Amino acid sequence: MATWAEFEAAEPAIALDGARLLRPAGDGIAFLATVRGDGGPRVHPVMPVLAAGRLHVFVVNLSPKHEDLLRDGRYALHALPPATGGEEFYVTGRARAIEATARRAEVVAASGGRLGLHDFESLFELDIRRVLHTVWANWGTAETWPEYRKWRSRR
Amino acid sequence: MARWEEFERSAPEIAEGGRKLIYQYGIGLGFLATVRKDGGPRIHPFCPIIAVGGLYGLLVPAPKRADLIRDPRAAIHALSPEDVDDEFYLQVRARPEPDLAVREAVAEVYRSTGGNTNDTEMLFEFDIERALLATYKQRGDWPPLYRKWAAPGG
Numbered sequence: 091m092a093t094w095a096e097f098e099a100a101e102p103a104i105a106l107d108g109a110r111l112l113r114p115a116g117d118g119i120a121f122l123a124t125v126r127g128d129g130g131p132r133v134h135p136v137m138p139v140l141a142a143g144r145l146h147v148f149v150v151n152l153s154p155k156h157e158d159l160l161r162d163g164r165y166a167l168h169a170l171p172p173a174t175g176g177e178e179f180y181v182t183g184r185a186r187a188i189e190a191t192a193r194r195a196e197v198v199a200a201s202g203g204r205l206g207l208h209d210f211e212s213l214f215e216l217d218i219r220r221v222l223h224t225v226w227a228n229w230g231t232a233e234t235w236p237e238y239r240k241w242r243s244r245r
Numbered sequence: 246m247a248r249w250e251e252f253e254r255s256a257p258e259i260a261e262g263g264r265k266l267i268y269q270y271g272i273g274l275g276f277l278a279t280v281r282k283d284g285g286p287r288i289h290p291f292c293p294i295i296a297v298g299g300l301y302g303l304l305v306p307a308p309k310r311a312d313l314i315r316d317p318r319a320a321i322h323a324l325s326p327e328d329v330d331d332e333f334y335l336q337v338r339a340r341p342e343p344d345l346a347v348r349e350a351v352a353e354v355y356r357s358t359g360g361n362t363n364d365t366e367m368l369f370e371f372d373i374e375r376a377l378l379a380t381y382k383q384r385g386d387w388p389p390l391y392r393k394w395a396a397p398g399g
Contacts (some may be wrong), residue, residue, distance in 0.1 A: 119325050123278040123286035130318035131278035131286045133334055135325055136330065164285040168276060170325065178290065232361035 116201025
């Protein structure tokens with residue numbers, strides 16, 4: 091697993107595109123898939139926040155996805171595709187609950203004070219295992235094809 | 246589990262709100278979450294298609310298609326609107342639909358919304374176990390109005 095900063099150091103061009111698509115300043119929407127108690131998948135929108143070189147999300151502590159992440163930290167996160175379509179950014183790894191108040195304050199500040207102001211918002215860091223950036227060539231036609239850039243943490 | 250038309254008859258307001266969110270950009274758009282071979286989650290965008298009484302997807306050869314063949318459990322979420330955070334979420338089970346007449350009827354609906362089809366795609370119907378529609382008065386409003394539905398026996 092790697093932090094965002096470690097991923098960025100290894101693949102700065104992919105990280106730049108990823109940050110553009112995720113908009114991780116607390117105003118971009120991404121979709122977070124988690125593992126339900128019965129092993130099936132769940133998916134809901136979140137607002138990622140990049141702070142201290144790490145990727146985070148706040149999750150309402152009474153929500154099923156909060157329970158999922160505490161039970162089985164495996165996640166998959168996909169950026170909301172741009173309005174023009176034809177581009178994707180996808181990350182998988184494990185989520186860890188963060189209790190440290192100093193980190194929480196950093197993340198709240200990085201969100202412009204939009205997120206994490208309530209006690210019911212639990213903070214998770216998203217450790218990164220794999221990253222996938224896709225550009226769909228010939229987007230919007232029957233002859234479109236994906237051009238992938240991938241990265242995987244060695245740890 | 247229920248086909249879309251059964252869900253729609255049983256919970257017309259939730260189904261109507263869901264249909265609007267799926268088709269808010271003209272072509273149907275949503276995220277499809279599946280179960281990887283190792284049990285972890287996978288998520289990618291896809292084009293849900295409401296046609297001939299069912300909810301369908303035409304999936305090209307890709308990991309998410311292999312996931313559904315191995316484990317039919319899936320979750321679908323409509324894309325978020327630009328001005329408000331309304332949500333439509335479905336817990337589903339995928340079933341390959343080999344009937345060529347059904348495939349052509351679904352493909353025709355898909356093409357009518359601007360979609361393109363090709364011969365590599367496999368048609369899946371998604372049977373619905375649970376549905377959730379969350380509507381907000383405005384962005385930042387909390388909590389939303391949640392409307393939930395579960396298939397009989399689900």
